[in-house]
Amino acid sequence: MPIILDNVSHIYGEDTAMAVRALDKISLVIPDGQFIGLIGHTGSGKSTLVQHLNGLMKATSGAVYFNGEDIDSEGFDKKKLRSKVGLVFQYPEHQLFETDVFSDVCFGPKNLGLSKKEIELRAYAALKLVGMEDDYFYQSPFELSGGQKRRVAIAGVLAMKPEVLILDEPTAGLDPKGRDEILDQIAKLKRETGITVILVSHSMDDVAKYVDRIIVMNKGRVMYDDEPREVFRQYQELEAIGLAAPQVTYIMKELRDHGFDVSDDVTTIEEAKQEIIAYFKER
Amino acid sequence: MGIIKVRDLVYEYIRRDEEGNVEGITTAVDDVDLDIEQGDFVAILGHNGSGKSTLAKHLNAILYPAEGTVWVDGKDTNEEKYVWDIRQTAGMVFQNPDNQIIGQIVEEDVGFGPENMGVPTEEIWERVEESLKAVGMYSYRKFSPNKLSGGQKQRVSIAGVIAMHPKCIVLDEPTAMLDPKGRKEVIRAVRALNDVEKITVILITHYMEEVIYADKVYVMDQGKIALQGTPKEVFSQVEQLKELRLDVPQVTLLAYELEKEGFAMPKGVLTNREFVEALDQCTR
Numbered sequence: 001m002p003i004i005l006d007n008v009s010h011i012y013g014e015d016t017a018m019a020v021r022a023l024d025k026i027s028l029v030i031p032d033g034q035f036i037g038l039i040g041h042t043g044s045g046k047s048t049l050v051q052h053l054n055g056l057m058k059a060t061s062g063a064v065y066f067n068g069e070d071i072d073s074e075g076f077d078k079k080k081l082r083s084k085v086g087l088v089f090q091y092p093e094h095q096l097f098e099t100d101v102f103s104d105v106c107f108g109p110k111n112l113g114l115s116k117k118e119i120e121l122r123a124y125a126a127l128k129l130v131g132m133e134d135d136y137f138y139q140s141p142f143e144l145s146g147g148q149k150r151r152v153a154i155a156g157v158l159a160m161k162p163e164v165l166i167l168d169e170p171t172a173g174l175d176p177k178g179r180d181e182i183l184d185q186i187a188k189l190k191r192e193t194g195i196t197v198i199l200v201s202h203s204m205d206d207v208a209k210y211v212d213r214i215i216v217m218n219k220g221r222v223m224y225d226d227e228p229r230e231v232f233r234q235y236q237e238l239e240a241i242g243l244a245a246p247q248v249t250y251i252m253k254e255l256r257d258h259g260f261d262v263s264d265d266v267t268t269i270e271e272a273k274q275e276i277i278a279y280f281k282e283r
Numbered sequence: 284m285g286i287i288k289v290r291d292l293v294y295e296y297i298r299r300d301e302e303g304n305v306e307g308i309t310t311a312v313d314d315v316d317l318d319i320e321q322g323d324f325v326a327i328l329g330h331n332g333s334g335k336s337t338l339a340k341h342l343n344a345i346l347y348p349a350e351g352t353v354w355v356d357g358k359d360t361n362e363e364k365y366v367w368d369i370r371q372t373a374g375m376v377f378q379n380p381d382n383q384i385i386g387q388i389v390e391e392d393v394g395f396g397p398e399n400m401g402v403p404t405e406e407i408w409e410r411v412e413e414s415l416k417a418v419g420m421y422s423y424r425k426f427s428p429n430k431l432s433g434g435q436k437q438r439v440s441i442a443g444v445i446a447m448h449p450k451c452i453v454l455d456e457p458t459a460m461l462d463p464k465g466r467k468e469v470i471r472a473v474r475a476l477n478d479v480e481k482i483t484v485i486l487i488t489h490y491m492e493e494v495i496y497a498d499k500v501y502v503m504d505q506g507k508i509a510l511q512g513t514p515k516e517v518f519s520q521v522e523q524l525k526e527l528r529l530d531v532p533q534v535t536l537l538a539y540e541l542e543k544e545g546f547a548m549p550k551g552v553l554t555n556r557e558f559v560e561a562l563d564q565c566t567r
Contacts, residue, residue, distance in 0.1 A: 041462045042433050146331040173378070173459045175330035175489050177528030202462045205533060242464030247492070247533040254555045258563065269533060273540045276562070280546075283566070 008062035040217030041242035086162030092153035147178035291351035313506035329503030330528035374444030380436035434465020519551035
């Protein structure tokens with residue numbers, strides 16, 4: 001179900017001396033089944049934006065439509081919205097609280113008023129989706145490693161069967177393998193279930209590798225909204241707002257500067273490798 | 284003896300159940316030796332739970348060895364009388380800047396450490412000024428910390444440590460919560476401390492790119508040191524690093540991938556410049 005933002009602004013502390021315009025007339029369409037990367041430096045408005053998508057924050061002006069309905073209209077079921085648009089916060093493992101992994105994942109669907117059987121089926125399926133083995137189900141979540149805890153927390157949101165999954169920096173603080181595991185798992189989930197995924201990230205390399213659309217936020221506005229290749233072509237503008245292109249893009253630019261006739265329109269290691277191999281073949 | 288010397292260090296966490304009965308013992312650091320010379324830039328890598336942070340906490344006497352000995356500037360951390368000396372010699376910076384800043388104004392926060400040490404007021408202000416200048420935050424000295432970005436806050440935390448005039452600074456994932464710009468700012472400040480002020484730096488991180496300027500890299504796994512060497516030596520071992528749940532910088536990875544395809548690329552390429560030169564050789 002698509003989400004549409006129409007001219008959404010959000011002002012913190014409106015009508016006070018400390019008023020800050022965190023979102024400035026944002027208009028966006030988020031259709032079904034996209035894998036979107038949301039990037040921007042700290043304070044650019046990313047987190048404020050995602051909290052509008054599931055009605056945790058209310059727009060100061062403008063409107064958010066979920067499946068054609070204004071989410072702030074009277075009688076709109078916000079509880080249902082929040083089960084459809086799942087939001088995984090930063091460091092979600094801080095929100096684990098149950099005595100065992102399985103009960104923790106059951107907590108969300110339990111609050112939806114489903115039957116016990118349905119709740120448990122959903123929890124089981126969600127834990128499988130994030131790649132947790134059965135052996136861990138009855139362990140305390142606090143005995144798991146950082147990466148495992150985070151997967152359990154993501155499973156807790158997936159058990160609500162969201163149609164849109166928003167992850168706010170899901171890999172912060174994880175080691176490189178843990179980072180790859182979580183992102184691979186999310187990509188697989190996206191392929192298998194077709195849900196919309198919005199990934200808030202500070203890693204340009206990760207974003208380039210996984211998503212098919214990038215939204216760049218700056219000072220509460222959408223600065224770019226395009227395919228990764230197109231967005232990263234604007235690397236100088238990105239640098240000016242504290243972001244960058246993926247590292248591999250810079251390697252290709254340096255090669256070009258040294259007279260190698262290779263494309264610098266490259267955003268992943270695999271593309272770079274193919275480009276260099278092709279260049280050497282043609283010589 | 285170097286600024287830090289560690290011999291046969293073992294540290295165990297005792298796990299207890301709800302009643303407080305011992306459930307088991309986790310050996311977080313297992314027989315580690317370390318020699319760090321004054322002025323070195325040392326990086327410690329390792330996956331989550333490999334024992335890096337536990338090791339780091341021994342370097343300024345937050346934790347004490349279960350077995351073995353840690354000397355900081357020649358002082359044994361097990362001897363209680365040295366605790367305050369050791370903590371002044373080896374300052375520590377943690378991951379989350381918001382947990383480390385207490386002052387209402389940047390310069391007050393930085394002055395907190397030396398004030399507690401009983402430094403005369405006039406000298407405190409001198410130290411605050413030089414510390415903030417060293418991390419490039421002097422122009423923000425009158426700001427409220429909550430008006431700063433993550434990278435700026437983290438640099439204030441670092442200034443707070445260097446105002447205590449340590450010989451050594453231990454940074455435990457100082458950039459994990461920062462955006463790319465904040466990360467760059469912090470690493471630049473840390474490198475300047477090492478280059479200009481000659482402070483010994485021990486940097487724990489998950490970002491491989493931050494390590495390439497280090498003099499020496501230690502890689503931890505299961506509480507032991509699994510690999511050590513210069514960044515070039517360590518990053519030459521792509522497969523071993525992957526087995527240890529780590530990674531190599533992107534440029535190193537690309538060179539490695541090309542080498543597998545039959546290109547004559549050297550091992551452990553660390554910079555774009557090296558990469559271009561190596562590929563240039565391939566065309567001849």
